[in-house]
Amino acid sequence: MIEVLFYILSTITLGTALLTIFSRNPIHSAIYLVICFFSIAGHYLLLNAQFLAIVHVIVYSGAIMILMLFTIMLMNLNKEHEKHKPKLIIIAATIAFCLVALVLLAALLKTKPVVESYYNSGTDFQSIKVLGQVLLNEYMVPFEFASVLLLVAMIGAVLISKKEKQKA
Amino acid sequence: MESTIIIEKSVIIIAVFALTMLMAMYSTLAERKIAAWLQDRVGPNRAGKGGILQPLADGLKLFSKEEFLPNTPNKFLFVIGPAISMSMALITSAVIPWGDKLHLFGRDIILQATDIDVAMLFIFGVLSVSVYGIMIGGWASNNKFSLMSAMRAGSQMISYEVAMGLAIIALVMMSGTLSLREIAAQQSGMNWNIFYQPLGFLIFLVCSFAETNRTPFDLAECEAELIGGYHTEYSSMKMGFYLFAEYASMFISSTILAVLYFGAYNYPGMDWAVENWGVNIANVIGMVVLFAKICFFIFFYMWIRWTIPRFRYDQLMNLGWKMLIPLAIVNIVITGAVILLFQ
CATH class of the missing domain: 1.20.120.1200 (NADH-ubiquinone/plastoquinone oxidoreductase chain 6, subunit NuoJ)
Known part of the structure; x- marks a missing residue:
């Protein structure tokens, strides 16, 4: 099924x-x-x-x-x-994508032992409570960094739109 | 065992579906009657006794009207727009607890189609997807006014979803769960969330007006500027579906308001009723109570519609981004501080 x-x-x-x-x-x-x-x-x-x-x-x-x-x-x-994009851009994009895929694959393979230890621990990782505890205890620093990254992107977007306004 | 659960759940699903349809149908009559009452008129009173058959007459009229397709290259998307709107309006009812439980045929029947762990997020997901119905329909109409309306609806819904989510976060912090069933159960007696989260309730209420595209936030169908808005090009039952979807989602969002902030099916003295009159009677009363709360909110929606004029577009955006979102964040901070103090 x-x-x-x-x-x-x-x-x-x-x-x-x-x-x-x-x-x-x-x-x-x-x-x-x-x-x-x-x-x-x-x-x-x-x-x-x-x-x-x-x-x-x-x-x-x-x-x-x-x-x-x-x-x-x-x-x-x-x-x-x-219009049709030049061939060079298409090739460059394909290579860049393959590189990203390689990095992702390597990262995912590296997580395998950690994921297996979660499997064996027998906790229910579908529940939000467990998920939140893992995110905010074990992965606190990367989690906060991700939020900082988002904030930076937001501020950057606002800044760019402000500058354009002044020119016009 | 398995088959009884399937039968039980399908009965609940069909009952909820029928109820939503019935409520949406009679909301159209109620809207016209309440508008008439607020404006000191009589309202529709020809079909049936006091106009009770008016929704059927309206439906018959819409069905028998000419089906007209505009000259658009996207016929498929044009047809699928109202379908998305309608199905998204109906799908939310799956996670709503309509009552605690009934004891029938020697087993407990939980009055909810499905109790998922992330019910609250599910509602948000459906809400955010429901914009597609309007946006796709408005774009496929191949009409500038429809497109303008679709874009207004889209930006409005995205903006108000943020404030709505932030208002809910304070509630979730307090109740510690995302399951609507548990939130409903926590509010037993008069322990309603409105007393703990008045500001959150206010923000949620305003946002739910915006999400259902009701006045004062119905800029998407602003007649004076946009003809009929996103359904300008629609005719017959396809337009009927858009209008119907609006009433169905009004019913559903009234239900969510009642469940989240007004104690769901709980009423004072419910425990006493369970002890003295049995589970079944107490819960039937509970369902009736929930229904009364829903009807009150539907009335409230209509009351607002015929009282407050429409916002201007910049006012709408200012209210969403500069008032509601900061207020919601303040609400989260206050809730967090209070929770810390009382721990």
């Missing part, structure tokens, strides 16, 4: 991800990406991670993609007049 669900979800994820890249209309791309995010949330649910699934829906489908759609609609980019 779960295997069948996994295959259906994977088909949707990969299919919509490819459609996101290949559709001509940016709005259609964005909508395919939303469906892709939903299917990823489904994968999280299959792994019994309710919290992660719902937060994923709220943040990615609910906030980021709506802002994205909003920008596309506001800029009126739906004319399909996008």
Whole structure:
């Protein structure tokens, strides 16, 4: 049962991800990406991670993609007049993506012993209480750094928009 | 065992679905009657006794109207817009506790479709996704006014979601859980959250008006500027679905307000009723009480709509970002300090 669900979800994820890249209309791309995010949330649910699934829906489908759609609609980019990008950029982007994938793979492989120790401890990591304790005890410093990073990005965005206003 | 649970849950789901539909239907009549009452008119009184069949007449009219598709390259998205709105308005009812439990056929029946650990986040997820219905529909209409309206609705909902989430955080800090069932159970007797979180309630209330696109925040369907807003191009039952979705989500958000802040199905003397009259009667009264609270909030929504004029767009944004969000943060700080002091 779960295997069948996994295959259906994977088909949707990969299919919509490819459609996101290949559709001509940016709005259609964005909508395919939303469906892709939903299917990823489904994968999280299959792994019994309710919290992660719902937060994923709220943040990615609910906030980021709506802002994205909003920008596309506001800029009126739906004319399909996008020119073909030079070959060099495509190659560079592919190489950059492969490097990121490599780093991610290495990082994920390194977490394996830690994850196994969590498995063996037998605690219910689906519960938010346990998740919060782990995040704010063991991973306190990276967690806080992530919030600082977000704050910096926010301030930067405000600063950039302010400067543009003064010029005009 | 398994099959009885499936039957039990499907009965609850169908009952809740029917109830939501019925309430949405009669909210349309109630809205017109209350508007008439506030403006010293009679209101619809031709269909049935005192206009009681008016919603059916409206529905029949919408169904029999001509189905019209505008000249748009996105027919599929045009059709799917109202569908998203409607299904997102209905899906939230899955996590709401409609009562404590009933004791029937020798087993306890929990009056909730599903009790997930992250019910509160689930509601937020659904809320944030429900914007797609309006945005996709408005964009696919291929009409400038619809597009403007869709963008207004989108930015408004995103802005007010932030303040709403912050208001809820204070409540979660206090109750220590995200499960609506536990939050409801914690408010037994007169121990309602409104007495502990008055500011949080106020922020949540204002935001829920904005999230359901009701006056004074209904800039998305501002007739004077935008014709009909995002449903300008819609006709027949597709428009009916948009209007229906608004009433359904009004019902659901009234329910959430009642559950989170007004003690859900709890009423003073519930424990006494359980002891003396049995579980079933006490909980049926509880459901009726919850229903009365919901009806009060629906009335409140309508009362506001026919009393307060619409905001201007900059006023709306100022209220959201410069008033409600700082207030919500202050509320979180105060709640945290009080919790620390009393520990």
